[in-house]
Amino acid sequence: MTASRFNLRRFARVLVWVAVLGPVPWLVWLFVSGGLGANPIESLQHRTGHYAIRLLAASLAITPLRTLTGWGWLVVNRRTLGLAAFWWAIAHLCVYVGLDLFFDFGLFLEDVVKRRYITVGMLAIALLTPLAVTSSKGWIKRLGGVRWNTLHRMVYVAMLAAITHYLWAVKLDITLPVIYFVVVGVLLGFRLVTYRRRTRKTLDNSSSLAAQ
Amino acid sequence: MPIRRPSDIPSSEITPESLFVNRRAFLGSAGALALAGLGAPAVLSAASGSSQDDKVTPEEDATSYNNFYEFGLSKDDPKRYAGSLVTSPWTVNVDGLVKAPRRWDLNALLAGLTVEDRVYRHRCVEAWSMVIPWRGVRLRDVIARLEPTAGAKYVEFTTLLDPRQMPGQRSNALVWPYKEGLRMDEAMHPLTLLATGMYGRPMPNQNGAPLRLVVPWKYGFKGIKSIVSIKFSATQPSTSWSDANRSEYGFFANVNPTVDHPRWTQAKERRIGEFLRRNTLMFNGYQNEVASLYAGMDLRKFY
Numbered sequence: 010m011t012a013s014r015f016n017l018r019r020f021a022r023v024l025v026w027v028a029v030l031g032p033v034p035w036l037v038w039l040f041v042s043g044g045l046g047a048n049p050i051e052s053l054q055h056r057t058g059h060y061a062i063r064l065l066a067a068s069l070a071i072t073p074l075r076t077l078t079g080w081g082w083l084v085v086n087r088r089t090l091g092l093a094a095f096w097w098a099i100a101h102l103c104v105y106v107g108l109d110l111f112f113d114f115g116l117f118l119e120d121v122v123k124r125r126y127i128t129v130g131m132l133a134i135a136l137l138t139p140l141a142v143t144s145s146k147g148w149i150k151r152l153g154g155v156r157w158n159t160l161h162r163m164v165y166v167a168m169l170a171a172i173t174h175y176l177w178a179v180k181l182d183i184t185l186p187v188i189y190f191v192v193v194g195v196l197l198g199f200r201l202v203t204y205r206r207r208t209r210k211t212l213d214n215s216s217s218l219a220a221q
Numbered sequence: 222m223p224i225r226r227p228s229d230i231p232s233s234e235i236t237p238e239s240l241f242v243n244r245r246a247f248l249g250s251a252g253a254l255a256l257a258g259l260g261a262p263a264v265l266s267a268a269s270g271s272s273q274d275d276k277v278t279p280e281e282d283a284t285s286y287n288n289f290y291e292f293g294l295s296k297d298d299p300k301r302y303a304g305s306l307v308t309s310p311w312t313v314n315v316d317g318l319v320k321a322p323r324r325w326d327l328n329a330l331l332a333g334l335t336v337e338d339r340v341y342r343h344r345c346v347e348a349w350s351m352v353i354p355w356r357g358v359r360l361r362d363v364i365a366r367l368e369p370t371a372g373a374k375y376v377e378f379t380t381l382l383d384p385r386q387m388p389g390q391r392s393n394a395l396v397w398p399y400k401e402g403l404r405m406d407e408a409m410h411p412l413t414l415l416a417t418g419m420y421g422r423p424m425p426n427q428n429g430a431p432l433r434l435v436v437p438w439k440y441g442f443k444g445i446k447s448i449v450s451i452k453f454s455a456t457q458p459s460t461s462w463s464d465a466n467r468s469e470y471g472f473f474a475n476v477n478p479t480v481d482h483p484r485w486t487q488a489k490e491r492r493i494g495e496f497l498r499r500n501t502l503m504f505n506g507y508q509n510e511v512a513s514l515y516a517g518m519d520l521r522k523f524y
Binding site: 046047048050051108109110111113116119120123124126177178180181182 | 281282283285286290294296297347349392394395465466481484485486489491493494496497498
């Protein structure tokens with residue numbers, strides 16, 4: 010039994026690393042083979058954005074999965090996925106500023122101020138940055154578990170900002186952004202339900218204690 | 222280090238009328254394609270002397286990166302799915318304020334009209350652009366044949382409605398069929414084409430076969446594809462994109478670097494195949510030819 014759990018754990022690690030780094034050789038291959046189409050910069054921009062959103066959603070799926078399966082060891086993947094989402098978001102930003110705008114910071118600032126989908130996209134990255142910085146064990150110790158947990162709840166806001174950014178950027182067909190919203194809604198809804206259940210339990214416990 | 226392009230590319234870079242390559246001049250010659258591909262930029266250069274900047278976009282790009290929602294919403298969908306479109310026989314229904322409403326066979330509609338090859342800049346509202354060698358007839362020549370009455374102030378075009386041939390019409394991304402329109406003076410302008418081909422060949426399905434509109438000083442969505450109906454009217458017709466989102470897409474849709482799309486700047490554009498964005502030109506560089514059509518109009522209001 011220990012052997013099979015050990016394998017499952019390793020399998021999950023490999024799966025996560027493939028999800029996180031797999032797009033890199035894939036993008037290189039597409040770039041070299043012309044698979045990015047007539048507008049490769051636009052294609053890179055869209056793809057990096059999708060990876061970032063999906064990885065961030067995957068990191069949010071770890072906690073519900075742990076609760077449902079009882080596999081506490083899954084938690085190590087949460088940081089990997091969250092950090093990877095951050096780095097893909099940075100890649101997304103770099104494609105936009107470096108390739109699309111070619112470091113035209115005037116235009117960039119104008120976009121950030123004037124276009125609400127870019128404003129909210131920058132907000133997502135701004136919120137993810139301190140989380141990425143404090144993702145190490147050292148920082149967990151330094152902040153203490155409670156404060157660290159509180160800080161890292163910002164990921165919920167960042168997630169919502171990221172999918173709002175996508176929704177507002179879309180020209181007409183909002184099918185995919187809506188799917189993202191549904192998935193994120195389920196992931197955040199799960200937390201709400203378990204949180205309620207937990208607080209109710211504590212309340213029940215304390216009231217029964219009072220009765221005694 | 223950013224390499225800046227000159228912002229003032231002369232607007233005279235269109236192919237001048239005197240240099241239009243007549244289709245008959247090289248039809249049947251083995252070099253038809255070479256002429257369209259190589260001759261065209263030469264024609265552009267002759268116009269201004271400084272238009273190395275407007276190289277014809279590779280045909281592969283112009284036929285694989287398309288907005289034609291009737292075949293799907295992704296840029297590569299039209300090429301993949303437009304094979305299901307049957308373009309011959311093709312009829313065009315003509316009605317409204319016209320001397321004799323009737324259903325035209327496409328060949329009869331265009332018979333005897335001068336077919337021209339013209340290299341135009343093509344600017345999409347999404348801030349990318351191409352340079353495309355079109356083949357077609359002047360819309361004004363077709364209109365002359367149709368004999369609209371004096372009351373006709375606008376022309377309305379409609380795309381084929383047939384979800385079996387156009388699978389994208391099964392989704393309700395837009396209200397089908399696609400509709401576009403021009404004011405009569407815009408329609409009569411000598412730059413306005415009804416195109417039947419590009420790159421010296423018949424129009425590929427994904428680019429709007431067998432008949433599409435080309436209005437080079439307007440955003441690409443005005444260039445309605447696979448036209449089955451032309452209607453003359455006294456009032457401004459409703460148009461698909463304006464109906465879908467009036468605050469983002471207007472009836473006129475003239476290329477204008479000073480009027481931003483609400484969600485992105487229109488001051489710059491990415492020419493397909495180029496790395497750096499270039500400056501977008503007023504009326505897509507056709508200012509000398511068309512600015513007078515809009516004299517006295519507030520182009521911020523009539524975007």
